[in-house]
Amino acid sequence: MQKRSDATGVLPLLSQWWSVFAVNGPISVPEFWVVSSAGAPRLLSPRRPLLSRARLCRTANGSGPAHHRSRTYHSYDHPAPAGPFNEAEEAILVAAYRQVPEHGFSPEALAIGAREAGYLDISTNLLADGPFSLIRWHLVKQREALAARKTVLFPDGATSNNKPVSVSAKVEALTWERLLGNVDIVGRWQEALAIMAQPSYVPESLKELATLADEILFLAGDVAVDPTWYTKRASLSAIYVGADLFMTTDQSPGFQHTRMFLRRRLTEATDVGNAAGSVWEWVSFTASAGINMLRSKGMRI
Amino acid sequence: MPTSPHHQQQLGVFCSGLLATRPSTSCSRTTRTSCSPNTRRPLSTTPVAAVSPATPTNNRQISNQTGNASGSGSSTHNEGRTQSKKRIPLTAAQREFLSSALRVNQAGELAATLIYTAQTPPVVSREPHLRPLMRHMYEQEAAHLSAFNALIAKHRVRPTALYPVWSLLASGLGWTTGVMGREAAMACTEAVETEIGDHYNAQIRRLLEMVTEWETQGYEVGGEFKDLIVTLRRIRDEELEHLDHAVEHDAKKAEPYWLLTGVIRAGCRGAIWVSERV
Numbered sequence: 001m002q003k004r005s006d007a008t009g010v011l012p013l014l015s016q017w018w019s020v021f022a023v024n025g026p027i028s029v030p031e032f033w034v035v036s037s038a039g040a041p042r043l044l045s046p047r048r049p050l051l052s053r054a055r056l057c058r059t060a061n062g063s064g065p066a067h068h069r070s071r072t073y074h075s076y077d078h079p080a081p082a083g084p085f086n087e088a089e090e091a092i093l094v095a096a097y098r099q100v101p102e103h104g105f106s107p108e109a110l111a112i113g114a115r116e117a118g119y120l121d122i123s124t125n126l127l128a129d130g131p132f133s134l135i136r137w138h139l140v141k142q143r144e145a146l147a148a149r150k151t152v153l154f155p156d157g158a159t160s161n162n163k164p165v166s167v168s169a170k171v172e173a174l175t176w177e178r179l180l181g182n183v184d185i186v187g188r189w190q191e192a193l194a195i196m197a198q199p200s201y202v203p204e205s206l207k208e209l210a211t212l213a214d215e216i217l218f219l220a221g222d223v224a225v226d227p228t229w230y231t232k233r234a235s236l237s238a239i240y241v242g243a244d245l246f247m248t249t250d251q252s253p254g255f256q257h258t259r260m261f262l263r264r265r266l267t268e269a270t271d272v273g274n275a276a277g278s279v280w281e282w283v284s285f286t287a288s289a290g291i292n293m294l295r296s297k298g299m300r301i
Numbered sequence: 302m303p304t305s306p307h308h309q310q311q312l313g314v315f316c317s318g319l320l321a322t323r324p325s326t327s328c329s330r331t332t333r334t335s336c337s338p339n340t341r342r343p344l345s346t347t348p349v350a351a352v353s354p355a356t357p358t359n360n361r362q363i364s365n366q367t368g369n370a371s372g373s374g375s376s377t378h379n380e381g382r383t384q385s386k387k388r389i390p391l392t393a394a395q396r397e398f399l400s401s402a403l404r405v406n407q408a409g410e411l412a413a414t415l416i417y418t419a420q421t422p423p424v425v426s427r428e429p430h431l432r433p434l435m436r437h438m439y440e441q442e443a444a445h446l447s448a449f450n451a452l453i454a455k456h457r458v459r460p461t462a463l464y465p466v467w468s469l470l471a472s473g474l475g476w477t478t479g480v481m482g483r484e485a486a487m488a489c490t491e492a493v494e495t496e497i498g499d500h501y502n503a504q505i506r507r508l509l510e511m512v513t514e515w516e517t518q519g520y521e522v523g524g525e526f527k528d529l530i531v532t533l534r535r536i537r538d539e540e541l542e543h544l545d546h547a548v549e550h551d552a553k554k555a556e557p558y559w560l561l562t563g564v565i566r567a568g569c570r571g572a573i574w575v576s577e578r579v
Contacts, residue, residue: 072393072396072397072399072400072458073391073395073396073397073399073400073403073456073457073458074456074457074458075390075391075396075399075456075523075525076523076525077388077523077524077525077526078388078389078390078391078523078525078526079390080390080391080396081390214457218457223450223451223454224454225407225450225453225454225460226460226464227460227464227465229459229460230462295422295426300423300426300427300480301422301423301476301480
């Protein structure tokens with residue numbers, strides 16, 4: 001917190017952003033936010049001298065390595081190459097991720113991870129986004145793990161009592177499963193949310209959120225390809241973010257309150273969807289009945 | 302996806318490279334007889350179900366089988382070929398193309414079903430003998446729409462965001478031309494199907510280029526793409542059949558023919574352009 005005092009310029013703005021997400025309790029400001037008055041990011045960690053420059057370069061093109069994985073045609077016979085991480089990045093991130101409960105999503109965790117993986121401290125420069133790469137790693141890995149969990153949650157065919165699970169039940173189970181993926185690092189998750197709320201990371205964070213919603217609905221077997229495709233993904237994203245925030249302050253055993261929160265929000269969304277569907281059905285029925293009545297009167301329409 | 306005998310029959314077409322982008326079935330039939338399917342046959346007979354969950358090891362086994370089955374050349378040569386004979390991942394540009402292709406096709410078929418739905422009552426009330434024809438064309442379009450809906454859901458493509466807009470415009474177009482009379486309705490069908498036929502041909506051409514490139518580089522082509530091309534060809538032929546029906550039923554006698562078809566064709570091209578993007 002002492003470092004925070006020499007910050008000028010951007011920090012007040014950022015801390016406003018951050019306060020939106022800081023639901024409770026004191027959170028240490030990630031040190032890379034500290035920006036000198038000259039406007040260029042200033043180095044605070046002596047171990048990683050090139051990181052700030054690297055981030056500066058990165059913002060110029062504004063795209064991280066995960067960007068190529070957008071939601072386009074998903075081929076089964078010609079599957080896309082594996083995720084956005086290369087071998088060295090993966091080695092560092094695996095080791096650094098283990099440090100997250102203790103050191104948070106921070107440059108320290110990355111540096112320790114690099115050392116543990118047998119790289120020099122400086123090799124964290126591979127990860128141009130710094131701590132955000134660690135967050136991205138968490139998001140991507142947890143999302144990818146859902147596909148495997150799906151086969152465990154819903155074994156082929158039907159459940160034990162031979163009743164197929166409904167799509168909405170699957171959505172809830174998968175969303176809950178994804179939230180449970182945050183349990184190990186839940187104490188550090190508010191910091192991560194604060195980093196994700198930084199303007200330069202917002203687009204990618206939102207994209208990852210949209211990809212997650214798409215993944216959950218796809219795994220749940222939702223095949224709607226009309227405008228509800230959009231509304232379902234949007235509402236699931238909103239609900240997920242809400243539950244995600246709720247979870248960071250949830251003290252109940254086994255996060256039962258979060259689970260109930262999630263269930264209530266999903267029920268509400270389903271109710272709203274059903275109501276809108278009913279209204280639409282009534283309108284279209286009335287309209288076609290009216291037209292048919294006019295036709296029966298002999299009007300050539 | 303099971304390969305029906307019909308599909309397997311059509312698969313021979315691939316080996317003769319870039320071809321059959323002409324809007325006629327007879328063209329693809331002649332090329333089928335002219336190409337020799339010897340070397341490619343193992344590809345088409347590989348059970349697709351076994352290939353689908355394509356793990357790397359699984360792939361290698363399958364490509365080994367195909368390499369041995371074709372059984373030509375020395376063992377070292379064969380070795381080299383089995384090494385290279387695997388599937389290549391799609392490039393970003395190819396995935397982009399496939400997404401926009403499926404998206405625009407779904408939007409187009411949605412519009413087509415709505416056009417026929419809106420046209421049928423006004424047209425049929427005047428000319429009841431057209432009822433079977435309108436019903437036949439509607440049913441084919443509905444089948445196309447469900448085919449593309451399934452493909453979009455399976456391949457996780459985003460549907461067009463302008464879905465409500467297209468629904469409204471298509472219903473409006475169908476109803477207006479229907480009320481204007483049989484000739485106008487048929488002119489509308491003719492204009493739409495002409496554009497759609499060209500559009501499908503462009504897609505098929507691009508897909509064939511992709512597949513041919515893979516084959517010349519020695520990569521295997523997944524059943525997914527063979528099926529997709531077969532589906533697109535079938536749908537294109539059915540659309541062009543509608544075009545013939547429309548012309549048979551006095552589409553050219555619509556007044557003013559040039560204005561109607563000109564406006565509708567321009568509208569179609571605009572809608573295709575937008576749907577590919579949004």
